[in-house]
Amino acid sequence: MEQKNTEKLLKEKLREKGLKVTQQRILVLSALEQNSGAHMTAEEICELVSQEYPEIGLATVYRTLQLLLDMQLVDRINLDDGCVRYEIGHLLKGSEKHNHHHLICRSCGKVIPFDGDLLEGLEQHIEETAGFHVLDHEVKFYGLCSECMKTQKSMEVFTG
Amino acid sequence: MEQKNTEKLLKEKLREKGLKVTQQRILVLSALEQNSGAHMTAEEICELVSQEYPEIGLATVYRTLQLLLDMQLVDRINLDDGCVRYEIGHLLKGSEKHNHHHLICRSCGKVIPFDGDLLEGLEQHIEETAGFHVLDHEVKFYGLCSECMKTQKSMEVFTG
């Protein structure tokens, strides 16, 4: 049912711009919605969609992601592992979570979502002091997850 | 004189690891130190160093940057413009500014450094609630700089 809403919104936005509603576009967005929190690469999304629509090409996935990005239906994140990742747009997420951050483990690479509303005041401050109008933000914390902290492996980070 | 300190630290760290002190390594670090706040790409750094050391190759710059990164002498930032950028490590910066963020203009692409100590409390909170030990963080604010806000151009962002 959630999905229906997202799909409807997609169709609306496409028609608004005179663009067409295609299976590929619906499926890419739906894949992201169903794997909220998965931080998928374009390639992963392509594979996933392929299960339902085998003919899809990677180029189409890239083009679609760019389109969805422009429409603010998906968000892009970069975990510094060499490829860009995507997730369902925060505007679509149930609880209007504008502040969705990431904890990235330097040891095992795990990514832990972290929600918090802690930059509201900061954004205001920036508008005032820097004269910069903030539309969005991206926050990443690098460190060690609880599991890695218990293992030897975590020491690699310190002794390198 | 600042430079001397950085260079000394570099030499120390290299010797610690049994690695060698080379002109290339010294020059790359020095280029970053002298252009603090410039957010240079590997290519830009290579060109800059070339002025003093024309034989340097891009591959060496990449290898050196990775090395300096491991040693925490430089920081890496990604401004989502397709290439990774580097700056002198925050640990080396004069005023021990651990919190160095970036304001990125969605219209003209300009990057404005922004210093603020606003995540201290947040990090503590993460350690407690998520059991995640924070070593570092990266914060980016996307929006419109004051200049673009005055021009028509800024409207492109909204109307897309």
Add this chain to the structure above:
DNA sequence: CTCCTTGCAAATTGTTTGCATACCT
């Protein structure tokens, strides 16, 4: 003298683009 480091060129990898065909509306 030994082994680390470099420069060059070739190889990789993630992403974009050109084009003829297929598909929405």
Add this chain to the structure above:
DNA sequence: AGGTATGCAAACAATTTGCAAGGAG
């Protein structure tokens, strides 16, 4: 019908890697 979208393959761009020659300790 008419223009948009797609798939494929070729093109690109940033970064990495292999290797022989050069340089630091």
